[in-house]
Amino acid sequence: MPWSSLKSALLFNAACSCLLGIALLLFPSAIAGLMGDFSPLILTALGAGLLIFAVDVAWVATREPISPALARLITFADLAWVLATPVAMLVAAPWLSLWGQLLLLDVGLLVAFCGFCQWRGIQWLQWA
Numbered sequence: 676m677p678w679s680s681l682k683s684a685l686l687f688n689a690a691c692s693c694l695l696g697i698a699l700l701l702f703p704s705a706i707a708g709l710m711g712d713f714s715p716l717i718l719t720a721l722g723a724g725l726l727i728f729a730v731d732v733a734w735v736a737t738r739e740p741i742s743p744a745l746a747r748l749i750t751f752a753d754l755a756w757v758l759a760t761p762v763a764m765l766v767a768a769p770w771l772s773l774w775g776q777l778l779l780l781d782v783g784l785l786v787a788f789c790g791f792c793q794w795r796g797i798q799w800l801q802w803a
Contacts, residue, residue: 681746681796685736688749688789689729695782696725710775713767728752746797753790757783 699706699722703715710718735745760783764776771779 681741681793681800682736684789684792684796685732685741685746685749688753688793689733689736691785691789692725692729692732696722696729698722699725706778709772710778711772712770713775741800743797743800746793746800750790750793750797753786753793757787757790760786 699718703718703722707713707715707718732749735741735749760779764771764779767779768776
């Protein structure tokens, strides 16, 4: 349950980022084909970046105590992703299929959920 604690929220974020990063690294051509006229190289780079992000988030989540400053930084990175999603959907609209648009939207919603759970966990730390 990612909403139960900051540690759970961060580990959920790390797991989601890791799974998406692995999928993008292993199947960039298939995902690019599903998304429309999109370059697999971009998806491969994004996958590598997500794996690095996942390792960083997991590292922060496993520290005792969790650094509120680093947790906030990760949450702000998630917020930046969420805010960039509609921009990316508009800019890339000529190259994206309906499935591509839906995939971007779904990932944006998942990142928003992760960020919200982390924000709640950070708030809980301040009250504890």
